[in-house]
Amino acid sequence: MDKAVTVTALTVAYGAATALSAIDLGIPKGKVTVLAGPNGCGKSTLLRAIRRLHQPKSGEIRLGDLPISGLKEKELARHIGLLAQNPSAPGDMTVEELVRLGRYPHQTMLQPWSAADGEAIQAAMFGTGVSHLNDRRLGSLSGGQLQRVWIAMVLAQETDIICLDEPVNHLDMAHQIDCLDLVRRLNREHGRTVVLVLHDLNLAARYADRLVFLKGGSVVAEGEPVELMSEVLIEDVFGISCRVITDPVHERPLCIPIRNSTPRFRAETAA
Amino acid sequence: MSLVLPRSSALARLNRRAWIAVAIIAAAAMAIALCGIGFGSTWIDPRRIVEILLGDGSRGERVVVLQLRAPRVAIAILAGGAMAVSGYLLQKVTRNELASPGVLGVIGGAGLGVVIFLALLSDESNALVTSIVWQPVAAMIGASIAIAAVFLLSGQQASSAVRLLLFGIAVGAVCKAGTLILMIVGPIYRTTQASRWLAGAVNEINWGEVQVVAIGLAIAMVGVFTVARRLPPTDLDEVSARGIGLNLPVFRILVFALASALTALAVAFAGGVGFVGLMAPHLARLIVGRPVIPGIVASFLLGAIMLVGADLIVRVLFAPTEVPAGTVTAVIGTPYFLYLVLRRGSTNG
Numbered sequence: 001m002d003k004a005v006t007v008t009a010l011t012v013a014y015g016a017a018t019a020l021s022a023i024d025l026g027i028p029k030g031k032v033t034v035l036a037g038p039n040g041c042g043k044s045t046l047l048r049a050i051r052r053l054h055q056p057k058s059g060e061i062r063l064g065d066l067p068i069s070g071l072k073e074k075e076l077a078r079h080i081g082l083l084a085q086n087p088s089a090p091g092d093m094t095v096e097e098l099v100r101l102g103r104y105p106h107q108t109m110l111q112p113w114s115a116a117d118g119e120a121i122q123a124a125m126f127g128t129g130v131s132h133l134n135d136r137r138l139g140s141l142s143g144g145q146l147q148r149v150w151i152a153m154v155l156a157q158e159t160d161i162i163c164l165d166e167p168v169n170h171l172d173m174a175h176q177i178d179c180l181d182l183v184r185r186l187n188r189e190h191g192r193t194v195v196l197v198l199h200d201l202n203l204a205a206r207y208a209d210r211l212v213f214l215k216g217g218s219v220v221a222e223g224e225p226v227e228l229m230s231e232v233l234i235e236d237v238f239g240i241s242c243r244v245i246t247d248p249v250h251e252r253p254l255c256i257p258i259r260n261s262t263p264r265f266r267a268e269t270a271a
Numbered sequence: 272m273s274l275v276l277p278r279s280s281a282l283a284r285l286n287r288r289a290w291i292a293v294a295i296i297a298a299a300a301m302a303i304a305l306c307g308i309g310f311g312s313t314w315i316d317p318r319r320i321v322e323i324l325l326g327d328g329s330r331g332e333r334v335v336v337l338q339l340r341a342p343r344v345a346i347a348i349l350a351g352g353a354m355a356v357s358g359y360l361l362q363k364v365t366r367n368e369l370a371s372p373g374v375l376g377v378i379g380g381a382g383l384g385v386v387i388f389l390a391l392l393s394d395e396s397n398a399l400v401t402s403i404v405w406q407p408v409a410a411m412i413g414a415s416i417a418i419a420a421v422f423l424l425s426g427q428q429a430s431s432a433v434r435l436l437l438f439g440i441a442v443g444a445v446c447k448a449g450t451l452i453l454m455i456v457g458p459i460y461r462t463t464q465a466s467r468w469l470a471g472a473v474n475e476i477n478w479g480e481v482q483v484v485a486i487g488l489a490i491a492m493v494g495v496f497t498v499a500r501r502l503p504p505t506d507l508d509e510v511s512a513r514g515i516g517l518n519l520p521v522f523r524i525l526v527f528a529l530a531s532a533l534t535a536l537a538v539a540f541a542g543g544v545g546f547v548g549l550m551a552p553h554l555a556r557l558i559v560g561r562p563v564i565p566g567i568v569a570s571f572l573l574g575a576i577m578l579v580g581a582d583l584i585v586r587v588l589f590a591p592t593e594v595p596a597g598t599v600t601a602v603i604g605t606p607y608f609l610y611l612v613l614r615r616g617s618t619n620g
Contacts, residue, residue, distance in 0.1 A: 053513060077516030084510035090366075092561065093506060096282055104504050105516035112500065135281035157515060 003064075004029040004161050004193040005050055010059035012042075012049050019045045020217045022059070027161075032187050032194045034208035036201060038238050041214040043197045044085065047163050050195065051082045063161070077105035081154040085165040091139025095149050098138060099125055102156030124156035127190075128182060144175035151182060161193045162186070169199065176200075180207050201238065205229050206252045213237045229253035235261055289565035292558050293572070300348075300572045300579075307344040307579045308336060310586060338478075346476040347582050347596070348575040349484045350541035351551070354378075355574025356495060357533035358548030359555065359567055364505050364519075364526045367432035368556075369611055371549035372534040375439035376417045378545065379446030381531075381538035384413020386453045386468050403480060407487055410535035417442050418531050422524075447543075471544030471597025473582050480540045487536045494529050495567060498522075502563050544597040546604020547577050553611070 005027035012020040020042045027033050027050075035043040048054050050061055052068050061068045063079050071079070081102075089098055102124065103117040125131045128148045138146060147167065154162055164183065168176040184207055187194045198204040204211060205225040212222045215237050221228055229244050234255055239262040247254040305317040315323075315336065322328060323336045358371040372378045388409035392401050424438040450468055466472055504517040512519045534548065551574035552566070558573075559565045581599035588594075 048510075051514065053510060073513070073518045074516035077514065082510070082514035084508060084514060086508070087511045088508040089511075090506050090561070094281060094285075096280060097503075097561070100282075101504055101507065101515055107500075109497075109500065154514070 002029040003027060005195075006062045007046075007050070008060045008062070010046075010049060010061060011057045012045055012054050013057045018057075018217055019054075020049065023217075023219055025212065025219055025222065027193065027195055028210055029160075029193050030187070030191050031209040032184060032196065032207055033210045033212060034196045034198050034204040035212045035214060036198055036204040037214035037220075042217040043214050044165055045217075046214065047165050047195060047197050051080050051163055052076060074105040077157065077159070079159055079161060081157040081159040081162045083150055083154050083162070083164040083167055085169070087150050089138055091137060093138050095125075095130060095133045095136050095138065095141070095152075096121070098149055099130075099152045099156050102153040105157060120156045120158050124152040127155060127186065128152040143171055144178060147171060147175070147179055148182065151179070151186075155186065159192070161195065163195045165197050166199060167196065168203070176203065183207070201229075201234070201255050202247075205254065206247070206250055225253055229255060285560055286562050286565070289559040289562045289569075293565045293569050296558070296569050296572045296576070300576050303576050303579050303583070304344055304348060307347065307583050308340045310583060311335070311340060312590075342476045342478050342481050343473050343582065344579055345481045346484060346541055347473045347578040349481065349488055350473065350537035350544065351547050351574035351576070351578030352571035353484075353488055353491070353533045353537040353574070354544065354548040355551030355555070355570040355577075356492075356567055357530040357537075358574075359552035359570040360495070360498075360502075360526050360530040360533075361548075362552050362556075363502050363563075364523045365432040365435060366506070367436070368553055369436055369549070369608070370432065370439075371546070371552075372414075372530065373443065373543075373545045373548055374436055374608075376421050376442035376446060377414045377439075377531050377534045378538055378543045378548070379443035379450070380417020380420075381410040381414040381535045382468055382543040383446040383449045383453075384409045384411070384416075384535070385539060385542075386450050386457075387413070390453055390457050404483055407483060407536050407539035410539040411532055413446070414531040414535040414538070415528065417446060418527050422527070450543075466593070466595040467542035469543070470595040470601065471538075471542035472593070472595035473541050473578065474593050474595075476540060484536050484540060488533070491529065491532050491536065495533075496564070498526060498529060499563050499567060506561075541578070542595070542597060544578060544581075545601045546608065547574050547600050549611075550600075550604055550607050551577055553607075 003026040007023055007025040010020055010023040011018065023046065035046055037043050045054060049056060052061075068076060099121050103120060106117060107113065125134065128151050130145065130148050130152050133141065133145060133149065138149070141149065151167070167183070168179050171179060180203060183194055183196065186192050196207070208225050210222065211225050211228045213220045213228060213233070220237050221233055231242055231244050234244070235241050239260060240257045241261040242258050243256045244253050245256065246252070305320055308320050309315045309317055313335075315332070319328070320336060323332055324341075328336070354372055357377070361370040361372065361375060362368055385406060388406060394400050421435060421438045421442050424442070425434045454468065501517060501522060504512045504515055505519065505522070509519045537544065552570040555566050555569035555573050559569045577600060578596060582596040584599050585594040585596050
């Protein structure tokens with residue numbers, strides 16, 4: 001399996017607290033990988049570490065053969081695009097202006113603007129279906145539209161790898177599906193490697209080619225959704241007893257939570 | 272970001288509109304500068320001023336215009352412009368319209384730097400024992416120490432604009448107090464200049480001082496236009512800005528240093544003129560909108576207009592008493608600041 005990103009013995013700490021301990025992980029090229037786990041498991045930290053937003057205490061992250069620690073800020077931004085968890089931009093900025101910012105890592109002092117930039121912006125806006133919003137101010141967009149515009153910005157960056165940190169958190173169900181369908185289409189049609197952090201286990205199982213379960217700062221299991229979505233493993237990682245059935249529409253595993261099964265919680269409800 | 276945009280895009284239109292606004296502001300700046308030179312014990316017609324500036328006029332006229340009035344207006348243009356650009360940069364990288372050299376303590380630091388410098392290096396006759404070139408350097412040292420202190424105090428949360436502003440106000444107040452103490456306990460001959468270091472004024476300026484500021488400003492503006500290209504990503508949150516390849520924490524320090532240098536140049540001879548660095552960039556953004564280069568140019572021009580205008584007002588109202596121009600900017604600026612605080616809902620905390 002060809003790896004887009006290889007994480008080796010990665011440890012990340014916030015002060016004294018260890019957020020990730022000795023993680024080994026490969027992100028397959030051209031696939032959608034979803035990082036999942038309960039709150040505080042370190043999934044967002046891992047995603048941010050891959051984008052070098054956290055300085056690792058030890059260990060290494062490589063893009064192909066390149067260690068990311070040796071890359072310049074703009075070089076890294078030409079390899080990995082990132083949609084932040086709570087991105088923000090001024091409300092009076094226009095859609096086109098924001099998408100243009102995706103070209104920032106490709107621009108230099110001597111070549112501030114090229115035809116390639118224009119094409120990438122057009123393609124990104126067309127691909128995300130926001131071309132018609134071109135001149136609109138960000139403040140006038142709906143949540144779903146805004147998220148598409150942010151994805152267009154990341155897309156205009158033309159990176160091989162795209163990281164998205166909980167991209168559907170603030171969206172209603174229709175826009176969640178809309179957004180993730182879009183992400184998967186970008187993966188299938190453009191061959192981009194996608195790394196997603198998702199809260200919702202069923203969305204994770206539905207969209208992942210490869211699923212990674214984290215708990216307490218460690219990778220507990222990784223594999224295809226059908227392998228990972230077992231009742232025993234889910235109970236161990238997420239602390240819920242559940243039934244797993246096959247979604248009759250998409251033929252993906254579907255988890256039906258029954259009850260919180262963490263010992264403390266059980267003790268409280270028994271008393 | 273590039274000025275070469277695809278035709279018919281709204282962005283191109285916005286950019287064009289911005290430059291037209293800049294041209295109008297430039298014309299207004301020119302007009303008020305001529306008024307600034309024209310007004311005095313005798314009124315000199317603007318057309319006559321242009322002729323004198325171009326080499327015409329009697330000896331008397333030339334002395335009044337070139338030696339007495341022009342340097343005063345020139346320093347007001349340069350100092351007001353420098354502070355405004357400084358404020359533009361600070362507002363941009365902190366994503367907060369309340370940020371300005373005054374609020375962040377930079378003016379206070381620069382002022383204290385100059386006053387200490389003057390106290391240490393003046394002789395009994397109130398003359399500097401060293402070159403005036405060192406005066407902006409002293410201001411820069413003071414400004415840098417102040418902004419560094421604000422940064423260190425804000426610590427881990429230096430990216431939170433609110434904390435920066437709170438510590439900035441505190442550091443500024445300490446510097447102001449230090450300046451005041453030096454004014455009071457310093458040798459008596461220095462109190463003639465007290466108004467300048469306490470409020471900011473542009474009287475008693477000579478060409479040598481204008482020259483020092485002009486050269487320093489030319490160098491600083493090269494730096495400003497170099498960083499201007501990297502300013503657009505600073506509109507985004509820190510994670511998104513880094514995502515597209517701008518290391519915001521590092522870049523912010525660079526911009527803060529540049530903004531301090533600009534403020535120091537202004538304070539070095541014009542003193543601590545308040546609120547120009549707050550109001551001018553804010554108005555510039557209202558008038559020209561978001562494009563960066565027109566925004567910087569408009570800030571400079573509006574800053575110049577404000578300080579020349581403030582000086583004109585004190586001369587019209589209080590002549591022959593010399594009231595520092597900084598009192599006018601403070602009187603207008605304070606309510607403006609309060610207005611911005613009250614409508615803070617629209618800013619990024």
